[in-house]
Amino acid sequence: MTTITAQTRVCGILGHPVGHSLSPVLHNVAFAARGLPFAYVAHDVRPEDLPAAIAGARALGYRGLSVTIPHKVAAMACVDEVDPTARGIGCINTVVNTKGRLRGHNSDGLGALGALRAAGVDPAGHRVVVLGSGGAARAIAMTLALEAPPAKLSVLGVVPEELAILVSDLTARGRAPVEGLAFDEATLGAALAGAELLLNCTPVGMHPKTDASPVPARYLRRNLSVLDAVYNPRRTQLLKDAAATGATVVEGLEMFLGQAVVQFELFTGEPAPVEVMRQVLEANL
Amino acid sequence: MTTITAQTRVCGILGHPVGHSLSPVLHNVAFAARGLPFAYVAHDVRPEDLPAAIAGARALGYRGLSVTIPHKVAAMACVDEVDPTARGIGCINTVVNTKGRLRGHNSDGLGALGALRAAGVDPAGHRVVVLGSGGAARAIAMTLALEAPPAKLSVLGVVPEELAILVSDLTARGRAPVEGLAFDEATLGAALAGAELLLNCTPVGMHPKTDASPVPARYLRRNLSVLDAVYNPRRTQLLKDAAATGATVVEGLEMFLGQAVVQFELFTGEPAPVEVMRQVLEANL
Numbered sequence: 215m216t217t218i219t220a221q222t223r224v225c226g227i228l229g230h231p232v233g234h235s236l237s238p239v240l241h242n243v244a245f246a247a248r249g250l251p252f253a254y255v256a257h258d259v260r261p262e263d264l265p266a267a268i269a270g271a272r273a274l275g276y277r278g279l280s281v282t283i284p285h286k287v288a289a290m291a292c293v294d295e296v297d298p299t300a301r302g303i304g305c306i307n308t309v310v311n312t313k314g315r316l317r318g319h320n321s322d323g324l325g326a327l328g329a330l331r332a333a334g335v336d337p338a339g340h341r342v343v344v345l346g347s348g349g350a351a352r353a354i355a356m357t358l359a360l361e362a363p364p365a366k367l368s369v370l371g372v373v374p375e376e377l378a379i380l381v382s383d384l385t386a387r388g389r390a391p392v393e394g395l396a397f398d399e400a401t402l403g404a405a406l407a408g409a410e411l412l413l414n415c416t417p418v419g420m421h422p423k424t425d426a427s428p429v430p431a432r433y434l435r436r437n438l439s440v441l442d443a444v445y446n447p448r449r450t451q452l453l454k455d456a457a458a459t460g461a462t463v464v465e466g467l468e469m470f471l472g473q474a475v476v477q478f479e480l481f482t483g484e485p486a487p488v489e490v491m492r493q494v495l496e497a498n499l
Numbered sequence: 500m501t502t503i504t505a506q507t508r509v510c511g512i513l514g515h516p517v518g519h520s521l522s523p524v525l526h527n528v529a530f531a532a533r534g535l536p537f538a539y540v541a542h543d544v545r546p547e548d549l550p551a552a553i554a555g556a557r558a559l560g561y562r563g564l565s566v567t568i569p570h571k572v573a574a575m576a577c578v579d580e581v582d583p584t585a586r587g588i589g590c591i592n593t594v595v596n597t598k599g600r601l602r603g604h605n606s607d608g609l610g611a612l613g614a615l616r617a618a619g620v621d622p623a624g625h626r627v628v629v630l631g632s633g634g635a636a637r638a639i640a641m642t643l644a645l646e647a648p649p650a651k652l653s654v655l656g657v658v659p660e661e662l663a664i665l666v667s668d669l670t671a672r673g674r675a676p677v678e679g680l681a682f683d684e685a686t687l688g689a690a691l692a693g694a695e696l697l698l699n700c701t702p703v704g705m706h707p708k709t710d711a712s713p714v715p716a717r718y719l720r721r722n723l724s725v726l727d728a729v730y731n732p733r734r735t736q737l738l739k740d741a742a743a744t745g746a747t748v749v750e751g752l753e754m755f756l757g758q759a760v761v762q763f764e765l766f767t768g769e770p771a772p773v774e775v776m777r778q779v780l781e782a783n784l
Binding site: 217218219220221222224226227228232233234235237238239242243255256257258259262263265266268269271272273274275284331439475 | 502505506507509511512513516517518519520521522523524527528539540541542544548549550551553554555556558560656658718724757
């Protein structure tokens with residue numbers, strides 16, 4: 215990477231723990247690839263220190279922050295303004311400092327949307343099924359409902375209260391018709407029969423139970439595109455089954471890459487070097 | 500330099516302005532030369548933001564800070580404890596964070612002391628003349644009085660109140676006999692006649708008035724070693740005149756280098772790569 219000088223703008227990630235984050239390598243390689251005078255460091259911040267850490271980043275003149283577990287919700291109260299999509303999601307994973315004013319964003323859903331579009335799949339105006347109602351599902355479903363409204367958005371969940379809140383929030387804030395459905399096989403089959411895009415936001419299929427899939431293979435077909443938020447393994451059982459039908463599939467790695475691309479562009483105002491960043495992830499995930 | 504990862508420990512400099520500081524390049528090159536997982540960034544911090552910046556550096560888990568103009572005095576109130584020499588000097592230029600506890604140090608005088616010793620000149624037990632009573636004079640005189648007490652320490656100044664305070668502080672805290680003298684040519688000549696070491700802590704001789712010297716050449720001699728805190732130009736008129744007598748001379752660059760060496764070792768606990776750091780300064784000053 216380029217040597218840091220006194221003109222270098224500083225960005226960082228706040229997490230706890232943070233020692234295994236790929237974000238520093240990913241962003242620093244990307245800054246260097248674009249020849250930008252930026253550096254990106256990692257900070258392990260305890261929850262009780264988060265307000266001082268964010269106030270400190272402002273006082274120190276950080277250009278931007280990534281915010282990760284367990285700080286995504288609490289960080290929202292530490293910034294001056296929150297992007298409407300992030301407000302709808304209910305948490306932020308990005309802070310941009312413009313002349314001392316901090317604005318919170320959430321790039322997780324935008325990362326998924328960017329990955330879908332890069333694969334030639336635009337959710338807008340189509341029928342979309344989301345599996346799960348946790349943090350990833352919230353980020354993706356709310357982003358779609360606000361930024362690329364599907365013709366119909368069906369959310370299948372196994373935690374009734376969480377599902378009800380998500381559906382209520384999507385209905386109140388989004389621009390798409392939404393339905394919440396209990397996640398059982400019959401409901402899943404019926405929902406998928408009319409859908410063009412399936413988004414797995416559950417952890418099913420993640421290492422080490424890599425032969426599990428949230429969807430029986432018989433419900434998959436060529437004209438049902440599939441994104442899996444799971445990125446370990448890159449090619450989950452769900453994606454293998456979907457790809458076997460000839461469907462377009464989007465790996466979780468592309469979603470992870472997509473959220474970092476959004477952050478890079480918020481921090482620098484420059485287009486991200488996507489191929490370089492993908493290579494870093496492929497080498498490290 | 501080495502790519503920053505999530506394990507990289509972060510250090511930084513706080514100043515205002517800070518855009519021309521050489522410290523980031525100096526320390527980053529030194530970290531890389533030692534293969535240490537450290538990075539050093541620069542932060543332009545307004546005076547009103549200093550407390551939040553230092554509290555933030557603690558919350559963010561910074562390993563260390565350099566502190567420069569205009570923050571050296573105010574920073575002392577923002578740390579948990581202050582090294583006795585720094586307390587005597589009255590300001591800090593270094594903060595070390597050990598498990599959330601911040602300790603302030605002042606490496607300016609130690610840098611000068613290290614540079615003298617590296618040149619084979621030990622002030623301890625010898626007669627020393629200091630020219631000036633400002634910040635550099637305070638740092639060097641107090642450090643000598645505490646850490647390498649001269650047989651006699653004569654301080655010549657042109658600002659009577661400032662000189663009186665310095666002499667009073669040195670007398671109260673130090674371990675050397677101290678005298679304060681009005682800086683005129685007769686006094687200077689008399690003081691130098693009995694001295695073995697002369698330390699110029701005035702700006703006389705600094706660019707652009709490079710043919711000025713605080714000491715007429717006739718007072719210089721082979722057995723009067725000379726350190727000049729001025730580092731632009733590296734070889735001041737004073738040092739040229741002293742070197743012409745065969746005296747040992749120590750350039751301001753070595754003092755600047757010395758304070759960075761002290762900081763490096765406080766931050767990392769490892770011996771500094773002095774030659775590598777000297778080359779960076781020579782290439783950039």
